[in-house]
Amino acid sequence: MEVHIENISKSYGFQKAVDRVSFQVKTGEIVGFLGPNGAGKTTTMRIITCFIPPEEGDVKVGGLSVKTHPEEVKQHIGYLPESNPLYKDMRVLDYLRFVAELNGVPKERIRERIVEIRELIKTIGKEKTVILCSHILAEVEATCDRILIINQGELVADRTAATLRKQAQGKEIVKVTIEEGKRDDISASLKSIESVELVDPLPESAGTFEIQSKAGTSSRKAIFRLCVEKGWALTEMTPVERKLEEVFRDLTISN
């Protein structure tokens, strides 16, 4: 069951909610679909699930278009809208039974299906195509094979979590603590190292800095040599891991 999103657009008045977005999701793939508030995530999901039609472009689920075969497409989609759609006057079991009946689950199987749900969630990723739409990044990183990021209706990234992080990590960042020297002195000396691009003093202690190197270079050896030369004590040097949050922020702010 592959999902093909082909150049879909949708506007609300003058506001372009989704602007020519295209991507594909293969069978068995778990995809994280990210973006800041108002980026177009919900609209895209609503178009895929046949809740609203796209103005341009088309979505094909298993080869069937949402425009011409919405019934068949919906038969293959399990979708829980973000608004927490509960009928407040129904009991939980009645609610589950109602939704199961609507989905065409045979009556005698409904009870066992409800029991199965927990197991199902665990194993669902193995054979089904899952699009997880969220802005809880840690969760997305832990569960998804691939991550899509959308901003202002446009797709800005379509990569695996690892490549996404590596791409943003192009520049080496290390946190160092140097003792037995003056803050200004240390700062000036660090800046004079050829491969250093940015020296950022941190408030933790007088000798703590975050050092960003120029793209493709490493300053770690140079920093060590500098300390030896000046007779300073280097008490800490840790590479700073860029979190997915920061990558996400960079990608969505620069646009």
Place this chain on the structure above:
Amino acid sequence: MNKIWIITKRELKAFFDSLMAYVMIVLFLGFSGFFTWLFGSDIFLVNQASLQAFFAITYWTLFFFIPAITMGMLSDERRSGTLELLVTRPVSDWQIVMGKFLAAFLLICISLVLTLP
């Protein structure tokens, strides 16, 4: 047809699980009865066992009763977000509308049957 019935069943259950249906039926019967027997009608004066007066009144009470039942059927779902759930299930818009129509229709039939005694 089956899908329509599933929706109808849920709607009817929602009517009777909440106070909605009971309040509406009591109001409907109360007003119809009051105007037919006690006020503004000449049912005891015409010397005929005719239901004419009742039907003349029912026509007005239904006029308010039916919209009161039906107006929330889609808008409430929209407000609580359940419309999105319903529409994205494998049912057509036609089936949803028919299901809801049938539920309202049955409720009105039930209250009309209750006017018999």
